[in-house]
Amino acid sequence: MALQRPKGTQDHLPDGTPKLSRDVQASAFVYVQDAARRVLERAGAQFVQTPLFEEAELVRRGVGGSTDIVRKEMFTVYYFGDHGGYVLRPEGTASIVRAYLQNGLKQLPAPLKLWTHGPMFRAENVQKGRLRQFHQVDYEVLGSAEPLVDAEAIWLMWEVVRELGLKGAHIKLGSIGDPEDREAYNAYLRDLLTPHAEHLSDDSRDRLTRNPMRILDSKSEGDQALLGELGIRPMLDFLGEAARRHFEAVQRYLTAWNVPFDIDPSLVRGLDYYRRTAWELHHTQVGAKSALGGGGRYDGLSAQLGGPEVPGIGWAFGIERLLLALEAEGVPFPEPAGPLLFVAALDEENVSLAASVALAVRAQARAEFAYRAMKPGTIFREAERRRARFAALIGSEEVEQNVITLKELATGRQHTVPTHDLSLFLQGHLT
Ligand code: AMP
Numbered sequence: 001m002a003l004q005r006p007k008g009t010q011d012h013l014p015d016g017t018p019k020l021s022r023d024v025q026a027s028a029f030v031y032v033q034d035a036a037r038r039v040l041e042r043a044g045a046q047f048v049q050t051p052l053f054e055e056a057e058l059v060r061r062g063v064g065g066s067t068d069i070v071r072k073e074m075f076t077v078y079y080f081g082d083h084g085g086y087v088l089r090p091e092g093t094a095s096i097v098r099a100y101l102q103n104g105l106k107q108l109p110a111p112l113k114l115w116t117h118g119p120m121f122r123a124e125n126v127q128k129g130r131l132r133q134f135h136q137v138d139y140e141v142l143g144s145a146e147p148l149v150d151a152e153a154i155w156l157m158w159e160v161v162r163e164l165g166l167k168g169a170h171i172k173l174g175s176i177g178d179p180e181d182r183e184a185y186n187a188y189l190r191d192l193l194t195p196h197a198e199h200l201s202d203d204s205r206d207r208l209t210r211n212p213m214r215i216l217d218s219k220s221e222g223d224q225a226l227l228g229e230l231g232i233r234p235m236l237d238f239l240g241e242a243a244r245r246h247f248e249a250v251q252r253y254l255t256a257w258n259v260p261f262d263i264d265p266s267l268v269r270g271l272d273y274y275r276r277t278a279w280e281l282h283h284t285q286v287g288a289k290s291a292l293g294g295g296g297r298y299d300g301l302s303a304q305l306g307g308p309e310v311p312g313i314g315w316a317f318g319i320e321r322l323l324l325a326l327e328a329e330g331v332p333f334p335e336p337a338g339p340l341l342f343v344a345a346l347d348e349e350n351v352s353l354a355a356s357v358a359l360a361v362r363a364q365a366r367a368e369f370a371y372r373a374m375k376p377g378t379i380f381r382e383a384e385r386r387r388a389r390f391a392a393l394i395g396s397e398e399v400e401q402n403v404i405t406l407k408e409l410a411t412g413r414q415h416t417v418p419t420h421d422l423s424l425f426l427q428g429h430l431t
Pocket residue numbers: 091122124129130131132133134135136290291292293294295316317318319320321322
């Protein structure tokens with residue numbers, strides 16, 4: 001058997017591939033990236049890119065040493081003579097904040113809106129919608145702690161969803177308060193859960209000392225059952241005055257802008273540098289445990305990476321999961337367009353001429369040509385397979401009269417166009 005791709009990765013394939021599903025269709029990825037680009041760039045976000053591998057320390061500090069991502073899911077990069085101090089990036093935020101600090105982006109007008117898309121890597125248990133290499137669109141805003149920035153970030157995520165025509169998505173909104181609120185909540189959880197420590201999973205028992213809030217995120221069914229029985233109070237009950245006012249302001253803006261959301265009182269992001277607003281984007285047909293996206297404010301992250309205090313907020317969604325949701329809803333994608341023109345010669349002497357006609361048309365539009373001479377029937381068939389609008393034939397008669405024979409495939413109508421008028425003729429059919 002020929003060699004296979006690694007488990008948990010996907011090939012993104014061309015249109016027309018047999019049994020092509022949306023989440024591996026390369027043009028569908030571009031379609032989502034383009035929708036995100038339109039929405040985000042209209043809001044003033046600028047496109048950036050960072051390396052696919054980073055210092056392990058950046059990811060450890062940026063994602064959090066107590067997370068599954070850092071503890072279990074890192075791909076370490078080894079190369080000759082290296083100690084393995086690099087990892088493939090599991091998410092985009094830490095890299096963007098690092099780039100902001102390293103390149104003096106503080107000089108740019110604040111708040112600075114940045115976006116990117118690209119592959120992320122996590123050594124996960126592979127399932128549908130859970131891959132080892134997946135792709136995200138990321139939006140990050142640095143330099144403002146205003147609740148209006150939070151609301152705009154959520155609005156933008158929702159706007160991408162609308163731009164794509166996705167109907168079944170919904171936003172769960174929460175707040176994890178300020179550091180002192182979280183400390184109070186962690187103390188509450190520790191008191192409540194310590195007597196039941198023996199019933200918790202190993203991971204969660206460990207979190208009881210390090211970061212009890214992360215227990216609420218546990219993937220263990222036993223943990224979740226225990227949490228259910230104990231009737232835990234939600235994080236929202238512990239918000240201090242400032243965080244509560246911030247949360248209310250975000251909700252007011254979203255309501256004014258008609259962005260639908262549900263409050264999720266127990267939404268948590270247990271890392272030290274997360275502050276206040278947190279949210280997730282879910283979809284009825286993708287499964288409750290598989291969010292399409294998530295976001296949150298991370299005012300403490302810059303300092304965590306060794307920089308000054310820089311407030312920030314951002315979100316990411318997984319392109320594969322979004323595509324699965326679009327597929328599940330049957331949202332129509334634009335049909336992949338074919339070339340305007342497919343040109344072929346009827347005899348070998350004119351192959352080069354046919355090619356040069358196509359090359360000239362490429363100044364205006366997509367044009368393809370045949371690499372060998374063909375009979376008219378084959379030319380039309382090949383043009384149809386490529387979904388061309390026009391098939392063009394060049395034989396000795398055409399050369400003699402200095403014309404090109406064109407057939408519009410949808411109507412079957414034939415045109416004889418003087419060679420020097422071809423560009424003008426096609427111009428009229430460019431839409
Ligand atoms: P996170 O950085 O964990 O908040 O993830 C943000 C989004 O990326 C998720 O909501 C998913 O849509 C996507 N995502 C995260 N991990 C994976 C994965 N292993 N496979 C596919 N998509 C993922």
